Amino acid sequence: MEMVIPAFIVGGVICVIGQLVMDLTKPSFTPAHTLVAFVTVGGVLGALGLYKPLIELGGAGATIPLSGFGYTLANGAMEAAGTRGLLGALSGGLEAAAVGIAAAVLFGYLVALTFNPKG
Amino acid sequence: MKVKRAGNQTVVFADSPVILSSYTVVGPMEGRGPLGKTFDQVWPDTLNKEKSWEKAESKMLQEAMQGAVSRSGFGKEQIDFLLAGDLLNQLISANFAARQLGLPLIGLYGACSTMALGLAVAGMLIDGQFARQVLVGVSSHHDTAERQYRMPTEHGNQRAICAQWTVTGAGSVLLGSEGDGPRITAATIGRILDFGEKDTNNMGAAMAPAVADTILNHLKDLNRQPSDYDLIVSGDLGKVGLRLAKEILLKSGVAVGEEFSDCGVMIYDAAQDVHAGGSGCGCSSVVFAGDILRKLRAGTFKRVLFVGSGALHSPISCFQGESIPGIGHAVVIEG
Amino acid sequence: MGNQNLRPPTIAVTPEEYSQMSMKATPKPTMVKNMIWAFGVGGLICAFAQIMINVFRHMGLSAKEASSTATAVVIFLGALFTGLGVYDEIAKRAGAGAIVPVSGFANSIVAPALEFKREGFVTGMGARLFTVAGPVLVFGIATSIAAGCVYYFLHR
Numbered sequence: 076m077e078m079v080i081p082a083f084i085v086g087g088v089i090c091v092i093g094q095l096v097m098d099l100t101k102p103s104f105t106p107a108h109t110l111v112a113f114v115t116v117g118g119v120l121g122a123l124g125l126y127k128p129l130i131e132l133g134g135a136g137a138t139i140p141l142s143g144f145g146y147t148l149a150n151g152a153m154e155a156a157g158t159r160g161l162l163g164a165l166s167g168g169l170e171a172a173a174v175g176i177a178a179a180v181l182f183g184y185l186v187a188l189t190f191n192p193k194g
Numbered sequence: 195m196k197v198k199r200a201g202n203q204t205v206v207f208a209d210s211p212v213i214l215s216s217y218t219v220v221g222p223m224e225g226r227g228p229l230g231k232t233f234d235q236v237w238p239d240t241l242n243k244e245k246s247w248e249k250a251e252s253k254m255l256q257e258a259m260q261g262a263v264s265r266s267g268f269g270k271e272q273i274d275f276l277l278a279g280d281l282l283n284q285l286i287s288a289n290f291a292a293r294q295l296g297l298p299l300i301g302l303y304g305a306c307s308t309m310a311l312g313l314a315v316a317g318m319l320i321d322g323q324f325a326r327q328v329l330v331g332v333s334s335h336h337d338t339a340e341r342q343y344r345m346p347t348e349h350g351n352q353r354a355i356c357a358q359w360t361v362t363g364a365g366s367v368l369l370g371s372e373g374d375g376p377r378i379t380a381a382t383i384g385r386i387l388d389f390g391e392k393d394t395n396n397m398g399a400a401m402a403p404a405v406a407d408t409i410l411n412h413l414k415d416l417n418r419q420p421s422d423y424d425l426i427v428s429g430d431l432g433k434v435g436l437r438l439a440k441e442i443l444l445k446s447g448v449a450v451g452e453e454f455s456d457c458g459v460m461i462y463d464a465a466q467d468v469h470a471g472g473s474g475c476g477c478s479s480v481v482f483a484g485d486i487l488r489k490l491r492a493g494t495f496k497r498v499l500f501v502g503s504g505a506l507h508s509p510i511s512c513f514q515g516e517s518i519p520g521i522g523h524a525v526v527i528e529g
Numbered sequence: 530m531g532n533q534n535l536r537p538p539t540i541a542v543t544p545e546e547y548s549q550m551s552m553k554a555t556p557k558p559t560m561v562k563n564m565i566w567a568f569g570v571g572g573l574i575c576a577f578a579q580i581m582i583n584v585f586r587h588m589g590l591s592a593k594e595a596s597s598t599a600t601a602v603v604i605f606l607g608a609l610f611t612g613l614g615v616y617d618e619i620a621k622r623a624g625a626g627a628i629v630p631v632s633g634f635a636n637s638i639v640a641p642a643l644e645f646k647r648e649g650f651v652t653g654m655g656a657r658l659f660t661v662a663g664p665v666l667v668f669g670i671a672t673s674i675a676a677g678c679v680y681y682f683l684h685r
Contacts, residue, residue, distance in 0.1 A: 390547075
């Protein structure tokens, strides 16, 4: 299976960075802060053209972490800005990430309807 | 008028109020802990067939208070005041539990210190001759507290190693002016001390200075030594806070050893993965109304100093970067 | 920290000394163990997603479609395991290994929604769905718009 080992390593390393951020910055940095930081950093790296090489190297290892979500948003906005101008810059990010966001809302709502919290 | 005070912060009861009866209800995890056998009722899960955790906590408190009343042999009409508190906004557990009891209610908020505060106020009401019998009931619930103060319970995050686990439990005590049982002989009302701790996962460290301050003032006001007590028990500093409180006392010239313990350390054992121990006002209330009262009645302890400790922050104050105000209230109980 | 000069504390420790004492007494996170767990679990989630991408590619999906579908499946599984009450148990050990992948994003959506269901479907579940995910979307979308605008003005 191609790319599985690189995906494991790249994904693992990105998560270790997240763990370091969480452990070294406690208590002010919550998991919410970590998630926001990853999306933003992913977006900025994407805009600078530095995240794409990481995806080529690690495949899902770079797209599945939340930084990949940030990259998808930023990349979508930039591609749309190139073809459709400023309106594309506004809409492109959400268009590119639509599957992820819609899936999260849909599954989130369905699961919340189906299950009860265990505590 | 004869003033029943000693020193700066302590009241000394002339006719010491008696602890007539007590009753405790806890959740499954507390039931599995080292004090499991000392509780009157252990629930199989934290919901116990109620529709929500908030309802369950209220029910738990109600059962504890009714248990204490029925055990005492007094009728409801003979109880003059109900002092109740919990951790939730607007004291909803206490208010809804009191809705079922129909007693004149005084709501108390002292966070984890509520049981000690309730005992002190009940003692003053009785010795002040404003009441003959006073019921005190205090509860906390892990899942209701967790979602009010921290994160939803199913949210995946790593709890800090210094964090304490909110106890699911309710303890109730009935005090009277006459009868047999352990007596409350003095109480030291604490003041807020805030030494700048901002980490809500480290409440023990936030409360330790206030607890040490109250203990020092108590000893000074009554001119006593730690050795005058068989047990000094705080509730609930957890492992980190207990260690810090001992260090502060030592630096202030009072050495305490094994006789200084903590309800949050006593209620769980190390294998239960609760990190620094228990917390929440249910913790000190069930440990006091269970294990400590039992040992006082049995004569194992002659005189105990019970120091409730509270971290009086709110989620909003923490988001705004405020540090955590701590408080400690001490009550002397003699067997 | 408030002004405590009115009646100074009885304890013979200053707040400055105390913050030193408190730092020494507070146990530190078990960094190495946490990092190993984060690496293992985070890596496994990504490797699993990569296997799915490979399978989807094999079934004839384009690279982009395969990647999106795999992301959706990981989100679904994250939501499902949260509902079953096991995701928080995994995250307790794995830490960032479970929080940083998109399944952690799904967890952050489902966990509050699940818990606030009892406060109603609109004001409880619907509103709370985005307690943690909301900021992620806000900052993610804001970054993307900024990136798009910068790109537009540089390449005009």
